[in-house]
Amino acid sequence: MRAVLFDMDGTLLATEQYWDEALVELGAGWGKTVGPDALAATAGVDLDGAMAIVRAAVGVSRTPEESAADHTWVVDRVEQLMAEAVTWQPGARELLLACHADDVRTALVTTTPRALVTHVLGHLRADLGVEPFEVVVCGDEVPARKPDPSPYLQAMAALDLGPADCVVVEDSLTGSRAGLDAGCRVLGVPAGQVLPAEAGLTVAEGLEGVTPAVLADLPHPVRT
Template sequence: MPNELAAVLFDMDGTLVQTEEYWGEAMFELAASLGGRMSPEARARTVGTSMRHSMQVLQADLGIVRTEEQLQADARWVEDRVAELMGTGIPWRPGARELLSAVRAAGLRTALVTTTPRRLADIVLGSIAADLGGIPFHVTVCGDEVPARKPDPAPYLQAAVALGVEPSACVVVEDSLVGVTSGLAAGMAVLGVPAMQPVPPAPGLTLRDTLVGIEVGGLVEVLAGGRSAPLAGR
């Protein structure tokens, strides 16, 4: 394309769909079952991160010590609970459905890049496919399919290779700090729409309050802005 935007890579929880609340509800329920109460500040630190990190944050916040086996069991419980909550409905984030549809209509390559494990991501993908009449992503990369998870650049770089595009021709759409960090570290321009935690300004990052009203032309501007900014760490 003349504008050189080749692909748009979307995060899932909190970016495309309102499922971060389910993760929070499950974490709070787990904390209660362990005899404590997870603080909102600790919950915010788990947004967009791996289950292992989330369990470590919860453990520290409650001031308890869990064995590795117990932490793994806690993580499985949270994932199972989130799957149950997803069964009650998976609403779109404002403007996400329209932007995703516009990106596909423009003929751009698309990817879903999420820290969520495949078994839960497939539940969301099924809901999206039912709404849009098919899965709108050329590539999907889940948290249990990568050598390193966000904020490492590996998930977004893996998606770019699978799509057959250069990172410099990609725009990432993210809501969390770890996701934004991952996209920028991969050498991609990032559109950040923070929902549950603050994301500070950074070179290559465009911040918006919502995806409502953002069209493909706006993503082209995000890419241009990212290219005019110095790469992180260089």
């Protein structure tokens, strides 16, 4: 293994909660309550898809113009929250630093737009004292978003590495699917979703105790 490709929201950082908070506030603005099942279904889904899930769950119809305004409002709200602070998932900071110490290359591959990721990277640089990732691929910089493999293929191309050299770390079904379809081994650390057994996918309860050596030993998928 020569590189680890990390998802951001819910995997490395507890930023998924910001999207949930904004969607709950959006629903409240419609006079509706967005419940935990609807929020769980949005994990790993891009914002337009997440808003569609929420609208269906609470029974709200919006015009295209209203949907566009909702999209802008949610992004602005999450940007406010991310600008204030971000929190590591347990074990994530230690794993990232261990990758740096072991000369394992790192990339961030996220559905979150670049404008928001810029705030996150600023927090991480200040905390770690180093540039956290060699490559950063954001959701508004790819031809297709997860579960399409394009984001991970783009990250590997930027690193000039192939899938046999890389391990993907993800928390969602859509993200895991993207990593597997890119040909990589995937460590799934789900929160609120069930990841089905599949060749190339290893599921763990979290990142505590996970090291580069653990990732390097993950089984390769057997493809026929």
